[in-house]
Amino acid sequence: MSKQWWKESVVYQIYPRSFMDSNGDGIGDIPGILTKLDYLKNLGIDVVWLSPVYQSPNDDMGYDISDYEEIMTEFGTMEDWDTLLAEMHRREMKLVMDLVVNHSSDEHAWFMESKKSKDNEYRDYYIWRPGKNGGPPTDWKATFGGSAWEYDEATDEYYLHMFSKKQPDLNWENPKLRESVYNMMKFWLDKGIDGFRLDVINMISKKEFLSSYEDYKNGREVLMDYQFNGPKVHDYLREMNEKVLSQYDMMTVGECPKVSPDLALLYTGEERKELNMVFQFEHMGLDKYPGKPKWGLKPLNLLELKQNLTKWQKELENNGWNSLYWNNHDQPRVVSRFGNDSEYHTESAKMLATILHMMKGTPYIYQGEEIGMTNIQFQSLEEYKDIETLNYYREALEEGKQHEDIMASIYAKSRDNARTPMQWDSSEYAGFSEAKPWIGVHPNYHEINVESALENADSIFYHYKKLIELRKKHEIIVYGAYDLILENHPSIFAYIRTLGNEKLLVVNNFYGDETALEWPEEAGGFVTKKKLIGNYGEESAEEEGKIKLRPYESIVYSLT
Numbered sequence: 001m002s003k004q005w006w007k008e009s010v011v012y013q014i015y016p017r018s019f020m021d022s023n024g025d026g027i028g029d030i031p032g033i034l035t036k037l038d039y040l041k042n043l044g045i046d047v048v049w050l051s052p053v054y055q056s057p058n059d060d061m062g063y064d065i066s067d068y069e070e071i072m073t074e075f076g077t078m079e080d081w082d083t084l085l086a087e088m089h090r091r092e093m094k095l096v097m098d099l100v101v102n103h104s105s106d107e108h109a110w111f112m113e114s115k116k117s118k119d120n121e122y123r124d125y126y127i128w129r130p131g132k133n134g135g136p137p138t139d140w141k142a143t144f145g146g147s148a149w150e151y152d153e154a155t156d157e158y159y160l161h162m163f164s165k166k167q168p169d170l171n172w173e174n175p176k177l178r179e180s181v182y183n184m185m186k187f188w189l190d191k192g193i194d195g196f197r198l199d200v201i202n203m204i205s206k207k208e209f210l211s212s213y214e215d216y217k218n219g220r221e222v223l224m225d226y227q228f229n230g231p232k233v234h235d236y237l238r239e240m241n242e243k244v245l246s247q248y249d250m251m252t253v254g255e256c257p258k259v260s261p262d263l264a265l266l267y268t269g270e271e272r273k274e275l276n277m278v279f280q281f282e283h284m285g286l287d288k289y290p291g292k293p294k295w296g297l298k299p300l301n302l303l304e305l306k307q308n309l310t311k312w313q314k315e316l317e318n319n320g321w322n323s324l325y326w327n328n329h330d331q332p333r334v335v336s337r338f339g340n341d342s343e344y345h346t347e348s349a350k351m352l353a354t355i356l357h358m359m360k361g362t363p364y365i366y367q368g369e370e371i372g373m374t375n376i377q378f379q380s381l382e383e384y385k386d387i388e389t390l391n392y393y394r395e396a397l398e399e400g401k402q403h404e405d406i407m408a409s410i411y412a413k414s415r416d417n418a419r420t421p422m423q424w425d426s427s428e429y430a431g432f433s434e435a436k437p438w439i440g441v442h443p444n445y446h447e448i449n450v451e452s453a454l455e456n457a458d459s460i461f462y463h464y465k466k467l468i469e470l471r472k473k474h475e476i477i478v479y480g481a482y483d484l485i486l487e488n489h490p491s492i493f494a495y496i497r498t499l500g501n502e503k504l505l506v507v508n509n510f511y512g513d514e515t516a517l518e519w520p521e522e523a524g525g526f527v528t529k530k531k532l533i534g535n536y537g538e539e540s541a542e543e544e545g546k547i548k549l550r551p552y553e554s555i556v557y558s559l560t
């Protein structure tokens with residue numbers, strides 16, 4: 001297993017629209033990000049993953065790109081971007097950009113050409129099919145609802161869009177399209193970026209077009225799988241690696257919904273020469289019903305979470321590399337989702353952070369996670385901006401669901417939970433903007449904000465900062481072996497890290513009831529024991545060989 005800078009890094013994801021507004025239009029922007037680089041440096045961040053900042057009509061908030069080589073006007077200019085990169089590199093921070101090439105915007109020049117005529121030279125940059133029996137080629141559904149096919153009258157054909165109809169899927173079967181993508185990637189890499197996060201990259205190869213759901217629902221394959229891990233995805237990624245990625249000192253993390261560890265190794269095995277890491281979603285699916293949409297609320301079962309995270313730790317232990325995350329711009333806030341954002345807000349946020357950051361892999365922190373930002377409950381649907389949320393509301397209502405039940409699902413799972421403005425201080429609009437922001441600010445910004453976090457030595461911020469410092473100081477955290485202990489304990493998540501003759505014992509009370517455990521024999525035989533980090537100050541949690549854990553208590557011991 002080779003040592004790499006991206007294995008030893010901590011990544012911070014910025015969702016630019018909601019991070020910092022510098023010019024008083026209520027929308028975050030690149031000059032705003034510039035003013036916060038020292039904040040990120042203070043936290044200990046090595047790499048920033050910047051969600052898309054390219055020209056976009058914002059049908060899907062920038063994940064619908066109309067010009068891959070121009071900065072979105074609302075976010076600033078290319079000069080602003082050049083300054084951001086220079087200022088990041090000056091602080092020895094790296095920049096990873098978001099690569100969204102499963103689809104473009106329907107306002108991209110390629111699509112404007114493609115839809116002009118069947119023999120246009122860009123026609124095959126996208127996936128066009130004639131209709132069938134007076135309807136779409138197949139009865140597939142798009143991720144954001146509705147049919148995955150949009151009819152175009154001018155050429156009497158349908159085009160495929162796995163997301164919104166303003167996000168037509170690119171045709172990766174077309175070598176010209178692939179070359180255009182590779183040239184665009186080189187444009188950004190030659191400007192000096194340090195990597196890419198590749199959006200839904202396991203969808204770029206489509207499995208053969210079967211006539212309808214029936215082919216899939218009748219046992220052939222789970223319906224949604226037709227989108228993922230198609231027959232040529234590895235051919236394309238090996239070609240991308242050979243033509244682009246291998247020519248730069250960079251990192252890649254591919255977003256791969258529905259991958260399992262065995263598939264993840266096909267994307268990230270060092271010998272595969274494809275990607276460095278993937279974002280997998282299995283742990284993000286444990287509070288929904290299997291094979292069903294995320295809106296069905298199933299309580300999290302800690303044993304399932306322990307088993308799933310351990311499976312990923314073990315199966316990628318000697319090859320590939322785990323990405324470690326609880327949050328991103330698509331996921332609800334973890335302190336509300338898996339922790340306790342009321343009476344044990346600080347303790348549970350710190351506990352969740354420790355569970356993740358003491359594991360083997362590259363940790364990703366999503367903006368606001370480091371100060372314990374929480375889910376939001378907008379009182380009116382108009383305050384929600386996310387296309388996925390709004391489409392869900394409408395479809396669920398049409399299916400006869402009750403407003404209250406639909407809102408309960410939206411409160412728990414809407415992507416807008418992650419997209420409320422970053423809370424910098426207790427001034428109006430949380431210091432994010434001088435103007436009313438594009439989306440509502442969480443009313444708890446008076447209590448939860450960066451300024452108060454920086455003034456409080458016991459804040460969640462300083463817990464994250466310390467976790468990052470520990471990762472830099474103790475090689476065992478990056479490269480040590482992981483072994484789950486107490487696997488059947490219903491409320492304790494505990495594991496051991498081992499490197500040479502050093503061990504770490506990581507114990508976490510996942511819930512709000514006091515609990516205790518005998519000192520684990522797997523953590524025996526040590527000469528010295530030192531508490532590296534905890535979330536209840538300094539007083540000892542041990543009594544006669546037992547570790548007593550208070551609500552959400554989390555402790556890491558170093559044993560040598």
Ligand code: TEU
Pocket residue numbers: 060063064100143163199200255257294329330331388415
């Ligand atoms: O998300 C891919 C994806 O699977 C999403 O459907 C996500 O898992 C889901 O919304 C969770 O509820 C990527 C981007 O992260 C997302 O923001 C984009 O909307 C999507 O691709 C299309 O580009």
Ligand code: CA
Pocket residue numbers: 020021022023024025026027028029074
């Ligand atoms: Ca702005």
